[in-house]
Amino acid sequence: MKLESVSRPVARPGREMDAPPPKPSQVVERTKITAAAANPPELSDPVRRRIVVGKSAKPLIAPESTGLESVIDADERTRIVNTTESPWRMVCALAIDSEWGTFIGTGWLVTPTTVITAGHCVFDKSQMNGWARSITITPGRERERAPYGIAKATRFSSVDRWVSDQDPDFDLAAIHLDRPLLDDPDSVFRVGAFTDEELVEHMINVSGYPGSPGGGQELYWAKNRIRAVSPRRIFYDVDTSGGQSGGPAFIFREGETQPIVVGIHAYGFGGTPASMNMRVNSAPRIIPAVVEQIEKWSNTADGGAGDIG
Amino acid sequence: MDVRRILHTGRVVHHNGRPAAGAFVWVATGTAPTPEIAVVSDEKGYFRLALPPGHFEIRARSEGGQEGKAEATAGEEPLHIEIEVSAPD
Incomplete structure (x- = not known):
């Protein structure tokens, strides 16, 4: 298997092709994580009391085995009001404009000028008729407040497995910004590929800007533990809904x-595959090839946009 | 590999038939994978939603916070999905 970056076409005559992407491994055999921040952001006491850390042998919620909803039993999501704290300030509300409509989604900062999101937030043949035209990004949005400003981007990248095949296991993308949204270069998420043993039963936090509750203007967060992993997916008992993609x-x-x-x-x-017999939500798993691709997107000044078209 | 999705159309309206512009529409439940993105209805309340074959509950929320839902069984033929939003009881 090989991942290649594919970017929204932009007019840039004479630009050379980027170097070929790294070759991914088939399974996660070793831990691979993007570099740690030189001065990692501090966590406030309220955040420390809220987030979940490390592993747990038991889930926080015991899901029942009936129904098919993304919100599992009672909605356990918590609204985050103080969005200027870490890690909430690094989560971004997305307003997506495309040929076939407008949408909301979620992204997160991996560098001050690179937002990572789901592939279907920037490219969807079925829903958008291809690439998004533009995306408005608001980190740390709290209703009308935009504590770090608002950016509008038109340069996006995804990977070949998403753009060519719409393979949900490779549903990831990058949004390239023209200027840093946060002044602090260390206010970013790391990205990690971990082995199955490291991931299973690890406590997990999921946050985003759902359409309901919050109307896409309020940040919500929920926690639980990773229930299962497959080579390309992780599965968790955490409440989510439309707008939290990415x-x-x-x-x-x-x-x-x-x-x-x-x-x-x-x-x-x-x-969730029926064979798993679980009512859980899921995410494309970060594998070493994805870490390497995100590092490449992060380290390229223009994110590699303009490779095709 | 992704299951082929068909683009369906729909409209969000208030109980008096007035279009609900700027409403969010999303798949709340389903028998097949759908992305957790939310569609925004246009100025006349219309929206487009790509669905794989399967049975789905589609929900909508107006700018004023009124909510509604509709059931849809998607196949190969495009559907029109009407969702009426109203204040909670």
Whole structure:
């Protein structure tokens, strides 16, 4: 298997093709994480009391085995009001404009100028007729407040497995910004590929901007633990709904304050294979090839836009 | 590999038939994978929603917070999905 970056076509005559992408491994055999921040963001006491850290042998909620909803039993999501704290300020509300309509989704900062989201938030042949035309990004949005300003982007990248095949296991993308949204270069998520043993039973946090509740203007967060992993997906008992696509599914390791994204939230219950016999939500799993691709998007000044077209 | 999705149309209206512009529409439940993105209805309340074959509950929320839902069984033929939103009881 090989992942290649594919970017929304932009007019840029004479630009050379980027170097070929790294070759991914088939399974996660070793841990691979993007570099830690030089000065990791501190977590406030309220955030420390809220987030979940490390592993747990038991789930926080005991889901029942009936129904097919992305909200599992009672809605356990909590509204985050103080969105200027870490990690909430690194989560972005997205307003997406395309040829076939407008949408809302969620993204998260991996560098001050790179937002990672789901592939279907930037490219969807069936829903958008191809690439989004523009995306408006508001980090830390809290209703009408935009504490770090608002950016409008027109440069996006995804991977070949999403753009060519709409393969849900590779439903990821990058939005390239023209200017930093946050002044602090360390206010970013890390991205990590972990082995099955490391991930299973790890506590996980999922946040985003759903259409309801909150009308796409309020940040919500929920927690539980990772129920299962497959080579390309992680599955968790965490409430989500439409608008949270692209949101970070992240962990905190014991003793660390910088969150590590292990999955990009994309699908509700309907995305869980029947063979798993679980009512859980899921995210494309971060694998080493994805870490390498995100590093490449992060380290390229223009994100590699203009490779095709 | 992704199951082929068909683009369906729909409209969000208030109980008096007035179009609900700027409403969010999303798949709440389903028998097949759908992305957790939310569609925004246009100025006349219309929206487009791509669905794979299956049975779905589609929900909508107006700018004023009124909510409604509709059931849809999607196949190969495009559907028109009408959703009426109203204040909670």
